[in-house]
Amino acid sequence: MKKIKIVNGQVITPYRIVKNATVLIKDKKIEAISEGDIEVAGYEVIDVKGNYVSPGFIDIHIHGGGGHDFMDGTGEAYLKIAEIHAKYGTTAMAPTTLTCSKEDLLTAIALYKSATVKNTRGAQFIGMHLEGPYFALNQSGAQDPRYIRNPDVEEYKEIIAYGQDVIKRWSVAPELPGAVEMGKYLKANGIIAAIAHTDAIYEEVAEAVENGYNLATHLYSAMSGVTRRNTYRYAGVIESAYLIDSMDVEIIADGIHLPPPLLKLVYKIKGPDRIALITDAMRAAGMPEGESILGNKETGLKVIVENGVAIMADRSSFAGSVATTDRLVRTMVQMADIPLVEAVRMMSKTPATIMGIEATKGSLTVGKDADVLIFDENINIKTTMINGEVVYTSAEFSN
Incomplete structure (x- = not known):
């Protein structure tokens, strides 16, 4: 069961941006979203360094x-x-x-x-x-x-x-x-x-x-x-x-x-x-x-x-x-x-x-599929994650 913790992100919800936020992903789903840090153990940590975290x-x-x-x-x-x-x-x-x-x-x-x-x-x-x-x-x-x-x-x-x-x-x-x-x-x-x-x-x-x-x-x-x-x-x-x-x-x-x-x-x-x-x-x-x-x-x-x-x-x-x-x-x-x-x-x-798939996709909401993007202020994609799996990471971001 893969567990990921995304920190220091500007998280885009359907109606606002949550700054300095944390997103937890567990078993391919969004587990939690919160402003600030969430204390958990055993999670792979991805520090997005102030970039946007988007559905x-x-x-x-x-x-x-x-x-x-x-x-x-x-x-x-x-x-x-x-x-x-x-x-x-x-x-x-x-x-x-x-x-x-x-x-x-x-x-x-x-x-x-x-x-x-x-x-x-x-x-x-x-x-x-x-x-x-x-x-x-x-x-x-x-x-x-x-x-x-x-x-x-x-x-x-x-x-x-x-x-x-x-x-x-x-x-x-x-x-x-x-x-x-x-x-x-x-x-x-x-x-x-x-x-x-x-x-x-x-x-x-x-x-x-x-x-x-x-x-x-x-x-x-x-x-x-x-x-x-x-x-x-x-x-x-x-x-x-x-x-x-x-x-x-x-x-x-x-x-x-x-x-x-x-x-x-x-x-x-x-x-x-x-x-x-x-x-x-x-x-x-x-x-x-x-x-x-x-x-x-x-x-x-x-x-x-x-x-x-x-x-x-x-x-x-x-x-x-x-x-x-x-x-x-x-x-x-x-x-x-x-x-x-x-x-x-x-x-x-x-x-x-x-x-007709809004129950599982389309927003960073607890329980939905962990389809997540990390991008900068110019919408340059740094990381693409599908069902909690990273399928793409830009060279400069991975370094």
Whole structure:
């Protein structure tokens, strides 16, 4: 039974920072948190020397990193992506697919199942996020248009049956024929129905929300805003997400997909308890800039990574991101002027709540999993701990 005592830390709770605090970890769980010292014997002591002690970051929308993509068709890709992102503070993630064939989706699910039991050194897998293929062609963005199609009842029921207890979320354009019925089916099967790559107007979003959809996938990206049809204006998905209080939203907070004024606007209207920060990272995350591939390394789309973002080769749109979770928190604090406590909450507690795992993850609370980060004032990760095990320590911190 491993026992760890973290001392001299600035401990970030969901609502405040406890200075000069101690955290006790026992048997993979948070045992105690207290200001000042806690006198105990037999614990390995980690002196964080005034650095921040934070809950692990939870990324609910991620495609790849370190030169790998979840669509590569290999178990190694799953493990390597989990390992590379752990170095940047991600302790839990939802591997995300891209628009593809049914056969490729089933393969991705099978690989998730086998990789999960082998994943001991990287961010934990908390369920799969299927992004597509049921999207509006006009809002395809970086999704391969060859595979975009309307919801197919027999197809999605077969996929869900195969991925039972594995698929936790599915992103769909709600205005498509059959999408409302699909939302009902997803909800009945305990799967989060999310709105994405869509031209829906408010009336269609409202109906979707009434039938199971409760999350906006990468708000602002590949979705409708105010539109005009002949004489009349209609509110789009963006405005709907603001108007419908019960809707959660996720944002790619790299400062590029959404510039600081929009990050501030989303925060001002939705608040930290309705916003999950996501990387939407593709294989080039954690890699040098240059040419890369979105999706399967053999059949995916060619992209260019420059100036901290991935774009399509024809420069028509972004192509996922190369962000890591530490960068998201850093951007919210330094560029959007969001308090550190709330930026961390949007990267931990809120995504845990959205995914339904808040009972065990998302905050430094007694009894929860010991997913713990140590980082400095610039959100540079010094140590990543998953279930009480150190999986990464920076060279300068270990010395």
